[in-house]
Amino acid sequence: xxxxxxKGASIWENWNRVQRTxxxxxxxxxxxxxxxxxxxxxxxxxxxPISSYQxxxxxxxxxxxLMGLGLNIVVGKSGLLDLGYVAFFAIGAYTMAIMxxxxxxxxxxxxxxxxxxxxxxGLLLGLPALRLRxxxxxxxxxxxxxxxxIVALNLNITGGPNGVVGVPNPPPILGQKFELNDHAAxxxxxxxxxxxxxxxxxxxxxxxxxxxWEAIRQDEDVxxxxxxxxxxxxxxxxxxxxxxxxxxxxxxxxxxxxxAPDMFTFNTSILVLACVVFGGLGNIWGVILxxxxxxxxxxxxxxxxxxxxLVFGLVLLIIxxxxxxxxxxxxxxxxxxxxxxx
Amino acid sequence: xxxxxxxxxxxxxxxxxxxVKGLSLTVNEGEIVTLIGSNGAGKSTTLRTISxxxxxxxxxxxxxxxxxxxxxxxxxxxxxxCQSPEGRRIFPRMSVRENLDLxxxxxxxxxxxxxxxxxxxxxxxxxxxxxxxxGGTMSGGEQQMLAVARALMGAPxxxxxxxxxxxxxxxxxxxxxxxxxxxxxQGITILLIEQNASAALxxxxxxxxxESGIIKMSGKASDLAKDEAVTKxxxxx
Numbered sequence: 281x282x283x284x285x286x287k288g289a290s291i292w293e294n295w296n297r298v299q300r301t302x303x304x305x306x307x308x309x310x311x312x313x314x315x316x317x318x319x320x321x322x323x324x325x326x327x328x329p330i331s332s333y334q335x336x337x338x339x340x341x342x343x344x345x346l347m348g349l350g351l352n353i354v355v356g357k358s359g360l361l362d363l364g365y366v367a368f369f370a371i372g373a374y375t376m377a378i379m380x381x382x383x384x385x386x387x388x389x390x391x392x393x394x395x396x397x398x399x400x401x402g403l404l405l406g407l408p409a410l411r412l413r414x415x416x417x418x419x420x421x422x423x424x425x426x427x428x429x430i431v432a433l434n435l436n437i438t439g440g441p442n443g444v445v446g447v448p449n450p451p452p453i454l455g456q457k458f459e460l461n462d463h464a465a466x467x468x469x470x471x472x473x474x475x476x477x478x479x480x481x482x483x484x485x486x487x488x489x490x491x492x493w494e495a496i497r498q499d500e501d502v503x504x505x506x507x508x509x510x511x512x513x514x515x516x517x518x519x520x521x522x523x524x525x526x527x528x529x530x531x532x533x534x535x536x537x538x539x540a541p542d543m544f545t546f547n548t549s550i551l552v553l554a555c556v557v558f559g560g561l562g563n564i565w566g567v568i569l570x571x572x573x574x575x576x577x578x579x580x581x582x583x584x585x586x587x588x589x590l591v592f593g594l595v596l597l598i599i600x601x602x603x604x605x606x607x608x609x610x611x612x613x614x615x616x617x618x619x620x621x622x
Numbered sequence: 623x624x625x626x627x628x629x630x631x632x633x634x635x636x637x638x639x640x641x642v643k644g645l646s647l648t649v650n651e652g653e654i655v656t657l658i659g660s661n662g663a664g665k666s667t668t669l670r671t672i673s674x675x676x677x678x679x680x681x682x683x684x685x686x687x688x689x690x691x692x693x694x695x696x697x698x699x700x701x702x703x704c705q706s707p708e709g710r711r712i713f714p715r716m717s718v719r720e721n722l723d724l725x726x727x728x729x730x731x732x733x734x735x736x737x738x739x740x741x742x743x744x745x746x747x748x749x750x751x752x753x754x755x756x757g758g759t760m761s762g763g764e765q766q767m768l769a770v771a772r773a774l775m776g777a778p779x780x781x782x783x784x785x786x787x788x789x790x791x792x793x794x795x796x797x798x799x800x801x802x803x804x805x806x807x808q809g810i811t812i813l814l815i816e817q818n819a820s821a822a823l824x825x826x827x828x829x830x831x832x833e834s835g836i837i838k839m840s841g842k843a844s845d846l847a848k849d850e851a852v853t854k855x856x857x858x859x
Contacts, residue, residue, distance in 0.1 A: 491723065494716065498716070501707070502707055502711045504673075506724045506728075506772070507728035507776065
């Protein structure tokens with residue numbers, strides 16, 4: 281598997297711009313057609329026992345991929361263990377729910393607000409919390425995740441335990457309607473977001489913030505000795521991660537039309553974190569693969585009802601033992617370049 | 623000669639334990655000054671405080687005429703005070719190139735950065751050979767060279783070296799100390815911390831002896847090297 285990836289990377293290195301563009305466009309088209317993959321006789325096995333394959337593809341899979349990529353910026357790139365990531369997802373979702381039911385703004389107009397509020401929350405949490413390190417940060421973020429849920433549980437505006445009902449679906453874009461059961465349309469919207477996040481992460485990685493994050497992840501003290509402003513770059517990582525979570529929350533609320541506090545428990549934070557670690561901490565493609573598998577698997581094996589969690593846990597245990605760095609670990613570009621030099 | 627760094631009555635503590643108890647030292651422009659002392663004397667604590675990683679309890683640190691005590695680390699680096707930390711803490715999963723890039727993290731002057739890169743690679747030809755290799759896969763000596771080279775990439779006025787000879791073979795220790803002299807010849811002032819007192823006193827102009835957080839002695843390095851008390855305690859004879 282390792283050789284396969286290195287080989288893929290070296291093929292990619294040897295391609296010119298046109299070849300790369302064509303490859304990327306074909307890949308995106310193939311992924312965009314995925315909602316239809318379960319519609320044929322032989323592939324109908326993709327449909328899970330309770331939900332249709334298309335529904336599962338949107339939530340959990342696509343949204344987990346999106347959140348996984350967002351959390352990967354925080355945990356994978358900068359090494360900040362965030363155990364309350366679901367809080368940002370919840371803030372995005374509640375922004376959509378409250379503004380969608382109380383104002384005449386539509387989903388696309390609310391989206392920037394959802395992202396903005398999630399970022400503000402990230403900043404407010406990050407300012408005090410990011411002065412802490414390692415385990416301490418993890419505990420504070422865990423607490424934050426719970427606080428957001430409990431606040432939503434107790435406020436009137438969030439509907440308390442009943443949540444918010446009647447959240448409007450998004451209005452059409454380019455003639456594409458977004459009805460409750462129009463799963464493919466939601467999938468495409470989330471796919472666009474995922475592509476944007478991938479593009480953003482890749483740009484950051486080769487620029488100053490990416491280098492700062494990598495330095496912080498490897499050795500915080502020494503990063504400071506290199507002149508890296510620890511708090512500023514950690515806050516960047518944290519708020520960008522929060523923004524992605526918030527965006528996911530807006531789409532989620534707008535799709536399901538109903539949200540309640542029990543959708544945003546600690547379990548979700550852990551599951552998204554599991555996607556990141558399972559797939560390969562710090563590697564975009566690993567995270568995508570991990571989130572796809574961990575999103576799909578629990579739905580697929582729903583027929584064994586009670587043993588479901590057990591089997592799911594076993595799969596996690598086995599894979600993490602066989603591949604402790606995740607399915608697709610961080611890439612080793614240097615290695616390839618070094619070979620070329622020789 | 624003017625004072626580039628002036629530390630006055632510096633006190634640093636970890637919780638209730640006072641590690642540095644009123645330390646004063648001066649580094650003049652163009653000098654190599656060494657701070658020697660045994661394990662736990664407070665040498666690294668002093669250096670970490672000067673670099674802004676630790677906040678002092680009291681005292682002042684004046685660099686280039688400005689008070690820097692309690693300032694954030696990145697502001698201090700920006701002023702031209704760079705440190706090569708103890709224990710060769712290079713970024714293990716970054717290549718030599720990436721490590722050097724990070725040394726120049728705060729700089730935007732591309733041309734000057736490339737010139738400095740050539741300069742440090744000339745200083746440590748070994749690093750040129752290992753240019754694309756991951757830092758963590760190199761030998762101890764190479765890692766130490768990288769740690770010093772990385773600090774030089776910040777274009778320091780004052781270079782702080784924390785135990786550059788620690789854990790190295792004698793041949794490499796000589797090589798590192800020869801390089802320290804070459805670095806000074808390029809106009810960089812150096813504050814060197816060492817347990818290897820004899821080697822440090824050899825290259826330094828002046829020296830301070832630190833014991834349990836207090837400066838016990840100070841003076842010209844050549845004088846201290848002959849001092850009976852110093853010889854007995856630190857030079858093994």
